[in-house]
Amino acid sequence: MSAPLTDPALLTLTETAVAIRERKLSSVELTTALLKRIDTWQPKINAFVRTEADDALKAARDADAALARGEIKGSLHGVPLAHKDMYYSAGKIAGCGSKVREGWIAPTTSTAVARLEAAGSFRLGALHMAEFAYGPTGHNPYLGHARNPWDVTRITGGSSSGSAAAVAACLVAAALGSDTGGSIRLPAHFCGVTGFKPTYGRVSRANAMPLSFTLDTVGPLARSVDDCALIMEAIAGPDPLDATTIGAPAWDMAVASLSPRGLKIGVPTSFYVDDLEPDVAAALDATLKVCEQLGASIVKVDLPDQTAVAAAALIVLAVEATTAHAPWLRQRPQDYGAQVRARLENGLAYSAVEYLEALRWRGPALAAHLEAIGDVDVVIAPASRAVSPGIVETDVGGGSNAEATIIGITRFMRPINYLGVPTLVVPAGQSAGGMPIGLQLIGRPFGDETLIALGRAFQAVTDHHQRIPELP
Numbered sequence: 001m002s003a004p005l006t007d008p009a010l011l012t013l014t015e016t017a018v019a020i021r022e023r024k025l026s027s028v029e030l031t032t033a034l035l036k037r038i039d040t041w042q043p044k045i046n047a048f049v050r051t052e053a054d055d056a057l058k059a060a061r062d063a064d065a066a067l068a069r070g071e072i073k074g075s076l077h078g079v080p081l082a083h084k085d086m087y088y089s090a091g092k093i094a095g096c097g098s099k100v101r102e103g104w105i106a107p108t109t110s111t112a113v114a115r116l117e118a119a120g121s122f123r124l125g126a127l128h129m130a131e132f133a134y135g136p137t138g139h140n141p142y143l144g145h146a147r148n149p150w151d152v153t154r155i156t157g158g159s160s161s162g163s164a165a166a167v168a169a170c171l172v173a174a175a176l177g178s179d180t181g182g183s184i185r186l187p188a189h190f191c192g193v194t195g196f197k198p199t200y201g202r203v204s205r206a207n208a209m210p211l212s213f214t215l216d217t218v219g220p221l222a223r224s225v226d227d228c229a230l231i232m233e234a235i236a237g238p239d240p241l242d243a244t245t246i247g248a249p250a251w252d253m254a255v256a257s258l259s260p261r262g263l264k265i266g267v268p269t270s271f272y273v274d275d276l277e278p279d280v281a282a283a284l285d286a287t288l289k290v291c292e293q294l295g296a297s298i299v300k301v302d303l304p305d306q307t308a309v310a311a312a313a314l315i316v317l318a319v320e321a322t323t324a325h326a327p328w329l330r331q332r333p334q335d336y337g338a339q340v341r342a343r344l345e346n347g348l349a350y351s352a353v354e355y356l357e358a359l360r361w362r363g364p365a366l367a368a369h370l371e372a373i374g375d376v377d378v379v380i381a382p383a384s385r386a387v388s389p390g391i392v393e394t395d396v397g398g399g400s401n402a403e404a405t406i407i408g409i410t411r412f413m414r415p416i417n418y419l420g421v422p423t424l425v426v427p428a429g430q431s432a433g434g435m436p437i438g439l440q441l442i443g444r445p446f447g448d449e450t451l452i453a454l455g456r457a458f459q460a461v462t463d464h465h466q467r468i469p470e471l472p
Helices: 013-021 027-045 053-068 111-118 161-168 185-191 225-235 278-293 306-331 338-349 352-360 362-373 402-410 414-419 448-461
Strands: 048-051 080-084 122-127 174-178 194-197 218-222 264-268 297-301 378-382 423-430 436-442
Touching: 013 027, 013 053, 013 225, 027 048, 027 053, 027 080, 027 122, 048 161, 053 080, 053 122, 080 161, 111 122, 111 174, 111 225, 122 161, 161 174, 161 185, 161 218, 174 225, 185 194, 185 423, 185 436, 194 225, 194 448, 218 225, 225 423, 225 448, 264 278, 278 297, 278 378, 278 423, 278 436, 278 448, 306 338, 306 352, 306 362, 306 414, 352 362, 362 414, 378 448, 423 448, 436 448
Parallel strands: 080 122, 080 174, 264 297, 264 378
Antiparallel strands: 048 122, 174 218, 194 218, 194 423, 378 436, 423 436
């Protein structure tokens, strides 16, 4: 194990699960260590919206008692987890980062959380998020802004702000996020953790807060690719409560463990490589060299116009989000933050024809993408052109450059949601100032396990993902 058992909070999810099963670490010891670390870090980074210490410690004692009887619930037995505050747990508050749902008690449990609990995990608390998951920075006018553990003056990225910050600071080993327009991948990049957006329809969204029903995707943020694979093994597969998962294959850990030797990796000739900060460009070049050393071949790929794909995604997201919020917008407009309310009102500007045209084009756009990449297994691209910018400069009223900055850091996100393909973000370097840099491994539809296999091999020979921030 890479971290001593004297500091269990620093163990990865995979290490933690093994240590508990082998009785080298108790669930109570781990939970106590995490709660202590949360008490220290929370005032600095605002990653949690609430912790549930008493309930978590009781669950930990129960898990230890079950293990003593020889009863192992599953691969995550006795592991405390926390998730973005949009995943419903029956009888628990799910505020969704908003004033509108402040104090709302969920009547049922989301499928993804239920499957993690069936594997033996339990709830430590709920994590910060952008209001209704509709923001890319981590700002929140009601909860206060989440802060990047590497530099608390910088953004975490959104909307899975708390998930990325908590994992980066080792307050929890892994967390569910959601990705509708980059909300797993962008925070993973900015906070230096591993984030996985599965193929659309691979994981159930049932009883998680909806934003855009044809784009929403459930996935994990964790310290390593191995950890993401462990989560995916538990949550992937069909669910009768979510029709988009019909026919979704169960997770194939054997494929996820294959060698990347012989894989063909594509590097875009434009869009994803335009106007990169030098440190980001250097991280991409270094990663490609590592992939070649692992036995993969590198080729250039000319992708279709990604600007057009992103524009279509924006229309779909805008209309579907506004539709989901229409009743509250009519009844409680004053309870929305200014930025989210403006974005929702913008969705009213699109016609039904524009929305349906954007929706109908998804099939042809994916076909064009697959034709362009040919027999390429994985496309590698930066997650963003830059490292995390400042909180102040990207806030409402942050100056004339705020909107341009936000557009610049998010432009590599939306095409992937529109196409529905799986994407893994792995830490791949750091800037001269020490801020994390992540790269996207973009796969083919339902080629999720291939991405995991490549990411695992990459992390076996690099240590970017092992960096841990120091307390500010």
